Amino acid sequence: MSENTFAIPIIPKKPTFIGKKDNLDLKAICVFSALGFFLDDDTYYVGQKVLKPATKYVIDEQGNILSKEHYFKWYYNPKERALNQITEEFAHLFEQILSEQSRNNKVILPLSGGLDSRTQACGLKHIGAAVSSYSYSFSGGHDETQYSQKIATACNFPFQGWKVPNGYLWDNIAVLAKINGCYSEFTHPRQMAFIEKYASMGDVFSLGHWGDVLFDDMGVADDLPFERQIEILFKKVVKKGGMELASALWEQWGLEGNFKDYLYERLKSLLLKINIPESANAQIRAFKSIYWAPRWTSINLAVFESQRPIELPYYDNKMCEFICSVPEKYLAGRQIQIEYLKRRNPQLAKITWQAQRPFNLYNYRYNKVPYNLPYRFFDKTKRTLNPQKYVQRNWELQFLGEKNDRHLQNSLFGNDEMNRMIPKTLSLGLYNKFKTEDAVYYSHPVSMLLTLSMFFNKRAQ
Secondary structure, eight states, rough: EEEEEEESSOOOOOOEEEEOOOOOHHHHHHHHHHHSOOTTTSBBSSSSOOOOOOOOEEETTTEEEEEEOOOOOOOOOOOOOOOHHHHHHHHHHHHHHHHHHHOOOOOEEEEOOOSSSHHHHHHHHHHHHOEEEEEEEEETOOOTTHHHHHHHHTTOOOOOOOEEEEETHHHHHHHHHHTTOSSTTTTOOGGGGGGGSSSTOSEEEOOOTTHHHHHOOOOOOOOOOHHHHHHHHHHHEEEEEEHHHHHHHHHHHTTTTOHHHHHHHHHHHHHHHHHTTOOOOHHHHHIIIIIEEEEEETHHHHHHHTOOHHHHHHHHHHHHHHHHTTHHHHGGGGGHHOOOOOOHHHHHHHHHGGGTTTTTTOOOGOOOOTTTTTHHHHHHHHHHHHHHHOOOOOOHHSSSSHHHHHHHHHHHOHHHEEEEOOOOHHHHHHHHHHHOOHHHHHHHHHHHHHHHHHHHHHHHH
8 A cells, every 4th residue: 555645834835635525514614704714624525624734644545644743833932132133043044945945946026015025025136036026006006016116126126017907807717716726715816817927927936925924923912811812813813794694604504503602612722722821922823824824825826826836935944933933022013024124135125115104114113193294194185186986905896896796796696506505695685785884894705705606616517
């Protein structure tokens, strides 16, 4: 009998499925509806699971797990040293990882106005990598490409800036459903709008996902009691309107108890297993890295990977181990990345930080009254003089407007496979609330219903 050994990374880039697609796991689908991602090793099916992070498996030809061993457990063992030393350690490790991942290939680098991709740009420039960069922004929204282009210019990288087009989803949704397996709602992967452009840009993607989680605190006191941690996690993971949809499905399918209690107890059980009593921030970060990153953030990485291989420096096992040794006081407020940029490339540090606009990495602490009043006045005046709708979210470009609405209604109400599992009255009720009450709050339930519609349609084929 032949055996296969799998070592699943600490933060996997994609799910590895095992088992059979048999009966639907209705409880798991309810959780998916509330969170936008499947929890732990859940899938759509009772008999199918996802192999867990940081675990070595031995599996036979029939797909049976013969043995498993966890080779890494998140911990908090801070080694006290100065921020300067930590920044030096980060610089050495980060640039080593970038060198290993780029391997003399031409790197495709998505840029944004944040810190993660800017830090990558800095590192890739420092190691002399060949880079082709791009960015995109929403039509009718804040132009994120203005920061990205400045970053690319400072690094002397070729750059392309694109606008996410209105209604692109409907021409791409069937392909996207095949790529991500309907394991993520379809309005998040904006990269799908430009999928045909990537292959000619380079050899390998360098993606900045998860840097903002690893290199920041979780916004809580380190001595936060365990029960409060669960309450905060609950609020973090449940999307707006997600509880209403999940509870409605739970009741419709006649599942025992109530959904909110079920989800709370599952989160509590998973958090208990992490067991980092020294730091609530480290414990919540570990939870997100174990359960959120692989099952939500990683899912739509498949869009990039459908065109070119992908690498993620912040996902690297060595980076995860490094984070466990850094005192929380230095992770808070993105200090390490900021110091790295100021030290390695001051020109990059002088470019506006989008989240703190109009300030940069040298003066962002002045983003408070009274120092930011001139910018706030200018921004408000500009919006007043140009009162057209300001697009901030991808679903606004995909769901709003007459043409988009026709596609949306057809997907939600014209799918017999969907209607057999989820009554049209339930879908219609949430759709009407999206249209007439609060579009922001109900955009998630509508998007999840669209995702489930595509899944049931795909399952029937």
